[in-house]
Amino acid sequence: MVLDILEYPDSRLRKVASPVAAVTADVRKLVADLAETMYSAPGVGLAATQVNVHKRVLVIDVSEARNELRVFINPEIVAAEGEAECEEGCLSVPGYYDKVIRAAKITVRAQNEHAEVFELSTDGMLAVCIQHEMDHLIGKVFVDYLSPLKRARLRARLRKKQRLAG
Ligand code: NI
Numbered sequence: 001m002v003l004d005i006l007e008y009p010d011s012r013l014r015k016v017a018s019p020v021a022a023v024t025a026d027v028r029k030l031v032a033d034l035a036e037t038m039y040s041a042p043g044v045g046l047a048a049t050q051v052n053v054h055k056r057v058l059v060i061d062v063s064e065a066r067n068e069l070r071v072f073i074n075p076e077i078v079a080a081e082g083e084a085e086c087e088e089g090c091l092s093v094p095g096y097y098d099k100v101i102r103a104a105k106i107t108v109r110a111q112n113e114h115a116e117v118f119e120l121s122t123d124g125m126l127a128v129c130i131q132h133e134m135d136h137l138i139g140k141v142f143v144d145y146l147s148p149l150k151r152a153r154l155r156a157r158l159r160k161k162q163r164l165a166g
Pocket residue numbers: 089090091092132133136142
């Protein structure tokens with residue numbers, strides 16, 4: 001099922017997600033809905049927070065063919081090194097892209113939809129995407145990293161867009 005995606009500055013994007021106690025059928029249904037919503041948007045990642053479900057679950061697919069779904073339940077970053085600047089966008093901030101500095105290389109530990117614990121060391125776009133989606137789970141949006149001036153401009157633009165939308 002394709003779910004509605006919350007849009008910045010919706011205050012529900014600020015909620016902190018709770019850990020998943022057990023990977024139940026409900027959690028697997030959430031994973032399937034997140035994937036469907038991400039692919040239909042289309043986007044490369046989606047956190048449960050963005051569909052107003054406040055559980056530590058996110059999905060990512062950075063592959064060109066859109067056939068490498070990665071599921072992260074209760075993700076934790078266990079190692080991080082270096083710095084990389086990358087242009088980011090977000091399904092909750094449609095049409096806006098800007099550069100953010102994050103760790104260049106990370107190791108993340110999480111569970112998949114079968115409740116199996118795995119560890120993944122990665123860099124590049126996947127590392128950026130994991131960090132971006134994990135921020136959503138603690139109520140953070142990538143525009144929080146922008147300068148106050150840039151954020152003020154973005155909010156003005158969104159107010160104008162909302163007025164035009166009625
Ligand atoms: Ni996002």
